[in-house]
Amino acid sequence: MAGPWVWVLGLAALVLIPVGLVWGLLIAPEDYQQGDAFRIIYVHVPTAILAQSCYAIVGSAGFVYLVWRMKLADVVLQEALVIGASLTALALLTGAIWGRPMWGTWWEWDARTTSMLVLLFLYIGLYALREAIPRADSRARASALLALVGVINLPIIQYSVEWWRTLHQPSTFSLTEAPKMPAEMYLPLLVAVLGFYALMGAVILARVRVEVLRRERGTRWVAELAEARS
């Protein structure tokens, strides 16, 4: 069932990400204040948005597991947190690289960067918690609970640039306001973000598929599937 979606989303990502990056890096005009350094936005913003979206998936999966005890939700939580952790680390790294020429420092204990660091610690904590508990149902329940508690960090990240005076610039994307950037800068960013979403969808589905097969490997349907493949 997941197979065709993995391919569709993977192909969409394969088209959208290169188009967004080439458009943003080579065609979009340079920023009047930051010059060409602003082009880091074409990887920094998608990874930062996706890192938060991944945590929204982790939190939702935790909620579904706690309420309905759905085993698939536990699998989704387990797989999405690995992707989320890598995207959060990327967002922090690209932010630091961007900060060096713009702020004159690799790191600033700014509200946005600090809340993103907390997000990374949440991902790492969830992973460590899952590794530490051997019993499957206790592991699933504990990690679902922690995932749900960590959701509180998402609005903090989102509104940190409004609630506190920070070095970090305001949010690039807003659901309620028109973009502040000109279209020739904004559109490639939108394409890149869509591409990153497609890739994240494909990767999470592919990872969930592998984990479900691993957990169900003794069953008849998995044997039939493997037979059909070979």
Add this chain to the structure above:
Amino acid sequence: MSGVDALLARLNDWLCSVGEPACMGGYGSYVWISIGVTVVVLIVNAWLPWRAHRALMTQIANDLNDQRRDAARAEQQPAQTSSTSADATPRSVS
């Protein structure tokens, strides 16, 4: 200037000697390192489940083949055992 900054400055100089798209107005090292690291992480993220899926399916198919071979051997063995004992009985009598 720290060692990392000096390294980035040297990389910038080299990128600017290559051409304008690589130079990025003097920020080439920052921009291209960000892009490079991101692309590598994305590729690794996409490749890992693909490799795991292939390995798992191969393993399951191999296990199935082993099970089938064991079952066939188990079916053959009682038949062989009974034929051996049937052969042996007359010999011992003679």
